Amino acid sequence: MFIADNYRKAKARKTVASRKLALISRPVSDRAALPHPERIRSHRVADGVATIIADASGLSQSEAKSLEDDLRTAALAQAGVTEARVALTAAQPSRTLIAIGSGKGGVGKSTVSANLAVALARMGKKVGLIDADVYGPSQPTLLGTDAKPTAENDQLIPVSAHGLKFLSLGQLVSPGHALAWRGPMATGALAKLVEADWSDAELLLVDLPPGTGDVQLSLIQKSRPAGAVIVSTPQDLSLIDARRAVDLFNKMSVPVLGIIENMATYACPHCGEASHPFGTGGAEAAAAEMGVPFLGRLPLSIAIGEESDAGRPPAAGAGPDSDAFAAIATKLLAAVTH
Ligand SMILES: Nc1ncnc2c1ncn2[C@@H]1O[C@H](COP(=O)(O)OP(=O)(O)OP(=O)(O)O)[C@@H](O)[C@H]1O
Ligand SMILES: [Mg+2]
Numbered sequence: 502m503f504i505a506d507n508y509r510k511a512k513a514r515k516t517v518a519s520r521k522l523a524l525i526s527r528p529v530s531d532r533a534a535l536p537h538p539e540r541i542r543s544h545r546v547a548d549g550v551a552t553i554i555a556d557a558s559g560l561s562q563s564e565a566k567s568l569e570d571d572l573r574t575a576a577l578a579q580a581g582v583t584e585a586r587v588a589l590t591a592a593q594p595s596r597t598l599i600a601i602g603s604g605k606g607g608v609g610k611s612t613v614s615a616n617l618a619v620a621l622a623r624m625g626k627k628v629g630l631i632d633a634d635v636y637g638p639s640q641p642t643l644l645g646t647d648a649k650p651t652a653e654n655d656q657l658i659p660v661s662a663h664g665l666k667f668l669s670l671g672q673l674v675s676p677g678h679a680l681a682w683r684g685p686m687a688t689g690a691l692a693k694l695v696e697a698d699w700s701d702a703e704l705l706l707v708d709l710p711p712g713t714g715d716v717q718l719s720l721i722q723k724s725r726p727a728g729a730v731i732v733s734t735p736q737d738l739s740l741i742d743a744r745r746a747v748d749l750f751n752k753m754s755v756p757v758l759g760i761i762e763n764m765a766t767y768a769c770p771h772c773g774e775a776s777h778p779f780g781t782g783g784a785e786a787a788a789a790e791m792g793v794p795f796l797g798r799l800p801l802s803i804a805i806g807e808e809s810d811a812g813r814p815p816a817a818g819a820g821p822d823s824d825a826f827a828a829i830a831t832k833l834l835a836a837v838t839h
Pocket of ligand 2 (some may be wrong): 611612637639709710
């Protein structure tokens, strides 16, 4: 009885040992048995250790995590695998950061940023938008959502709206609270937004606060935008400040991609007659004088103001206002890719 028991145990041991031996001599495992075969770049099993290399390009952090978990679980479920090592590689997304600034406040930077982002997204671009205005964030209103971003592994996950992704300091602090922030707090918060999980976004537009202060300097130094766009009204005062903004970007070696003239022509809703309450052509002339491209002009339109306040970006609709944003987005895209 005792001998028979020992014999059975020895036989069992031998069977396990020979099975292990068979696996050791089979270095390549069955790739088809794993999920996400299109992402697997290499898969081998040796000494019971499965090593999988998978391509996580274009996936968000949470998608990449579930790819890794799926592969590990499936690998460990294969006979003879006692350990699974999963390495993810990702082609670095080539993301273009574009700062949208102005010298003067209230010229329509945020409105223009939101609508350019929407227009670029409608052109098929993957777009992210950062509202960097600590003191008066407006993108949640302009994009019509008060959804809050989530966070994963200390990284913010942007909110989606109108075909783009966005983050605003307004989503992170209660209204009025940020007004007390000074330099380091404001710039630290902005860095968090830039370093968020923008996943496959190709273009990242940054709606800057007005002027040439800490936030602008910190963004330029830390994130090196590929280019800057300056928004101005046709008025002299706004143009003087626009020159200051162009000057700052020039000094910091950030190419100025162009100037946009906002609130230019006003078409009377009754008779259709065009007038120019703030003048017209001033920004184009200033751009020519500074040797900076002119990206186009946007009308002073009651609809732009009203729709924007209601969280319906005009660029998402149809009509002349939407066309004007689309035309500028096309020019901007050409300026970025050249
Ligand atoms: N082309 C336009 N036609 C009509 N109203 C406009 C136009 N552009 C912007 N506005 C309105 O002007 C106001 C200021 O616009 P916005 O907030 O975009 O400016 P800003 O430059 O971002 O301001 P701030 O300097 O405070 O950040 C808003 O009420 C907006 O709806
Ligand atoms: Mg603004």
